[in-house]
Amino acid sequence: MKIKISKLAELRYCKILIVDDSRAFREKIRYVLNDAEIGYYYYEAVDGRDGVSQYVNYEPDIVIMDIMMPNVDGIKAIKTIINYDPNARIIVASTRENKELVEDAINGGAKDFIIKPFQPGAIVMAVTKQFVSKNNQAKKECKFKEPLPTIHIDKPLLYKGTYHGHVVNIDKSGRFELSANTDQKTKELLKKAVDIQEMGKHYEIIL
Template sequence: MPNLLIVDDAKFMRMTLKNMLNNSIYNIVGEAENGEEAIEQYRSLQPDLVTMDITMPVMDGLSAAKAILGEFPDAKIIMCSAMGQQQMVIEAIEAGAKDFIVKPFDGGRVIDSINRVCKM
């Protein structure tokens, strides 16, 4: 069962993702609400996949993704963005993120993306 780390500063968005994945084959091992927490959680949990929000306080998702990928080149990160953040999504993909999902989340799209990235 693949382990997931969910990173988003909005508790509501973390809950939304957890609820979408509740009856799936994924195990949510941790949550973080900013980039610094995401890096710490990644180091301690070594999840199979991370969903990473782009816009967060303390440290944004793009910086956190770059830091995680710098330390763990095989990390699988899916960026989560609101409309209008295309440039940051492109930067994240160039930095090594595997995919992106757009908010508001579409349950089918989220599961498809996670399934696809986990098989990479």
Template sequence: MKKVLIIDDAAFMRLAIRTALEKSGFQVAGEAANGMEGIQKFIELKPDIVTLDITMPEMSGLEALKAIIKFDANAKVVMVSAMGQEAMVRDAIMNGAKSFIVKPFKEEQVIKALNQILEM
């Protein structure tokens, strides 16, 4: 089973992603509610893949991403973004995010994106 780390400040979003993932046989290794916690969990849980919300208080998703990539250049990070945040998503891609999903998303989109990235 592939281990996923979900980083999102909204509990609802974490649950939405978790629900989708668990239905499809992923193992949610952990959840983090902000960037700093996300980085710590990443280091400690060594997930196969991370879903990372772009807008978070204190430390944004982008900063968290940079830190994660600095720690592990091959980290597989999928950004989770809302519409209208194109610029931030682009920055994320430039900084090593593998792809992104756009809210509101369908369950199968999440699964598909994650599966494909894991196959890379």
């Protein structure tokens, strides 16, 4: 059994832009998402300047952005993209974790923040969450289309490790539903207690 919620099949055709100066990291992201059957069009950029240019040219559904890059860093690139498209869905992936950096990224317009190194499921969850949220927002104006499962959360998530699965629903109390690739994994996930903490402008989630 692949994806338990058939509506999430739309994830297979989303466009994803990966902005990172590490080729190995970009390849890892593509491998993880392709294995999870997420994304059909992948675009890559080696720095913030290239990332902004590719966003304007291809208008991807999701952006995965590093912070420390040559020429134009991730924070500046995020602000530029958000200025061009206020509804852009940007996920930051960085080896640096400090309050100021997280707040700078979020204030700039980032939707979620992932700490490197991470388990594959963290990227899967973050991309799924943002894709579902973006599609629900876009479909509000079209009464003939049924929206994807609604994500009820008012702040970005900072992921610090997770099991492989798709986010189906999150509420403000921190509870969320996952759909895993096998029935056994689903049972295992249901047994895990979620530790989600209020961290000012974001939630910190640990599985």
